[in-house]
Amino acid sequence: MTAQYQEYTSIEWEKYLKSGNRIFIGSGAAVPNALIDNLIENSEKFHDIETVHILTLSDNVWAKPEHKDLFKVNSLFIGGKNIREAIAEGRGDYTPCFISDVPRLFNENSLPLDVALIMVSPPDEYGYCSLGVSVDIVSAAVKAAKYVIAQINPKMPRTNGHSFVHLNQIHAWMNVEQELPQFISPEVDRRTEQIGQYVAMLVENGSTLQIGIGKIPEAVLRYLANHKDLGIHSEMISDGVIDLMLKGVINNRKKTYHKGKAVITYCIGSQKVYDFVDGNPHIEFYPSEHINSPAKIAKNDNMISINSAIEVDLTGQVVSDSIGYQFYSGIGGQVDFVRGASLSKNGKAIIALPSTTKDGNISRIVPHITEGGGVVTSRGHVAYVVTEFGIASLQGKSIRERSLELIRIAHPKFRDQLLADVRKHYWVPEYQEASPSSVPELGDVELKKFTFKNVDYTLRPLAPADERKLQEFFYSHNKETLIMRYNHHITQMTREKSCNLVSVNQHSDLALCFTRKDYLGEAIQAVARYYFIESTNSGEVAFVIKESLRGMGMASTLLGEMIIIAKKRKLDSLVACVRRDNASMLKVFEKAGFIRQPSDDFDEVSLKLPLTDSEQAMA
16 A cells, blocks of 8 residues: 555646636645645646645745746635735635634535645544644545545654545645744743733633643743643644643643533644644544534533734724724634634633734724734624733623723723713713722732632732722721721712722822632622821721621731832832721721821720831820
8 A cells, every 4th residue: 555655756637627717725834835836747738726724834835926927826724935925915805704614615515626735744544634733624625525635744743533535525735844844932922921810810720721832822832831620622732732741731631521621623833743643542633513512512621712902992892804994814713613612511712812003003902903804703603802901801791891891901191082082972971070090009910819718719900990899899898887987877889989999090009809719700898998198108007808807817918918019119108097996997907007096086986007118106
């Protein structure tokens, strides 16, 4: 059998192809370049051949201007050398589609295939070749095309799963060795690192991941090194995933679908990736119609999809295939996995992107979609949007709330303008005056995780989008709590009042909260704040903790964080006024070092914490 397939050194193209036919070209790192070159060398009788493919890591010679009479490009996902230029210049076409739907296009005569040009490994003793590093839509093309022509490449890994093609399915082949193209991960800058940190905070132990390739995915994977029992159900993998599998972080033990296996459709990366998947029984390759099926993706509990975008508007619409009128990439598998993660039990659909373009001059959080841009993922699909300035939680949020959430994670120099713009198009009340501000002293990601009595809580700044959450927190209090906090029994928290309390200039004042997420969403459990007093360079501290959570250390933790921030801001002191009968709160302050001060009001105790040497000497 080996001798038989080695006899082919050229293809008799006229037996399988004629002018005007449509051919499929293999994907990713499995482009059969030798077949393309051989076809061009023997093309004197052919013209107007349509090429159909997705991302191709190749020189893509068929898309060069000198071959415009021979080939017409029709890309289902734009990428790779010469393809984008051909489409921009009108020599090629872009056909938008979900990757999960491509097999239907081939099978139901929307895009019927005459010939499929593929790359495979040498056959085994039973005559089976492997599609190797790219099963994706190649598998469907092999089944749908009238003729299949293969480049048999000894350098192609033999991958496991549904990746095999028998020689009797191949009508002609050439045995040509070809190095697989390598993708070396780019250096991760500080901005991208922060995005990676934020995304990693959304990933719980035991989650199953879909993740792509590039700076942001690599940054995310770096910050998952301390996670446990992660799984992979992804369109693709690259070097970062391999590193986590070798460390045992990704072990697929907690998956609820394809348990114990990492399942993908293709891989791209360094030679390390190709060597790792070669014969590896722990990684299985399946066709796109299987891996990208939202219904099958959703069979994974705790499914997390991590994708990027070109821009996101203030309602949550995601543009990821075009820059204005210029088509840049494609729909790909983004919507498949966003939808699958949304349907998954405890799943999360995440869009991660830098807050601005590389030069910092254009915000990628925008008041409206750029003219000519197209929505790939709708405002109803995405649960989280992440930039280097934080995490915007959109699920269950009104247009007003999500606008404020997204402004909070935009670059600070664009926030005021975004708030002004949003008033022109969406309903934001007149009393919402301040754009969100940050608390950099809280740390790079402005979020901290704490556990009290085996329950996880997040400490973060209070934000304008928390208006409704703060109302709900207020109405959860009993009469005693309201008296202790406000010194009288107030019965209403209007939207205006709540808006005022969450619209904090965090650069001078400070407002922090503990939140907890459950099946009902995120709820505020505790709020702590200080109001800056300029005349004394001090901050007046106030707390309120949910009744059922008192005595667990939340107040002490919040106070400790505020003391650290106040010292970094070089405040001279923190002060507080506490009702004399509020023994538990007095204990919290005094344990932190606050000293009782003379007070004109017998019912209240004044306290002060000196923060500078001079204040301590006076105390």
